[in-house]
Amino acid sequence: MTRPLILVTPATTVIPDVHGADYAAVDAGLLTLTEQGINPVFACGDFDSPKTPLDPCDVPEGCRLLRFPAEKNESDSQLAVQEAIHLGYDPVILTGSLSGRIDHTLANIRLLTHHHPGLILTDKEQQIRLLPPGIHVVTREFQHISLFALELSCISLESMQYPLDHRMVDEADIYTLSNEVAENEEKGIIHVHSGRLLLVQSNLP
Known part of the structure; x- marks a missing residue:
């Protein structure tokens, strides 16, 4: 165990x-x-x-x-x-x-x-972890939620302020900066269809 x-x-x-x-x-x-x-x-x-x-x-x-x-x-x-x-x-x-x-x-x-x-x-006030392919849940423990691709990746974001549907992102993309769980939602869903991303969560202003 x-x-x-x-x-x-x-x-x-x-x-x-x-x-x-x-x-x-x-x-x-x-x-x-x-x-x-x-x-x-x-x-x-x-x-x-x-x-x-x-x-x-x-x-x-x-x-x-x-x-x-x-x-x-x-x-x-x-x-x-x-x-x-x-x-x-x-x-x-x-x-x-x-x-x-x-x-x-x-x-x-x-x-x-x-x-x-x-x-x-x-x-x-911050945390970083790696997201491999799969379904990952984020909560309101952290206000700011950012994703940075480590390689060409395909992701969907559900119950987030800025949702995405099977969007391709690569190492040069920064538009996945500073998202958050959508209003009236308790958790957000990050579906990594392919690739790997860094999940950066922060409560700093």
Whole structure:
């Protein structure tokens, strides 16, 4: 039986409360978890930040520490996601992954689109996930709903403010920006007939 894993990064400001989930830390995200009284199943990173040096006392009992050199090809988040998937967690939710440095955000998006399509990227007010072919439901949890094709794709949108019917979209299209669930509807339906798209949801103005 699979269960969710919340991966807490150093940029995390709000730790999601997901029923039945375990928690793990990316680098200094370990301190964020322990300050909230949450014991992670593992912590992964180089722990080289001079602002948040790792003290052995910071590692809770039962937390497996995966320490890597600072000079490496993979990011700390990538290594943590790989470990989570190896352990069988699903979904893996990477928090704070859309905050901070833009190059880190882009790296996290590439981690989603090119390596781990089941990954969910979140911060306090936003979420990104990948939509493969199939029927997907969106709710009013987020106000703004945008879609960006990763390849030539065919989609239909139902119960949305701006509906579509078997519309072809490609990587250059941006008119699928900033949609929302239609008035008097509780949920919207995204039917991906073919292709892959990024679903970007936000509550920011």
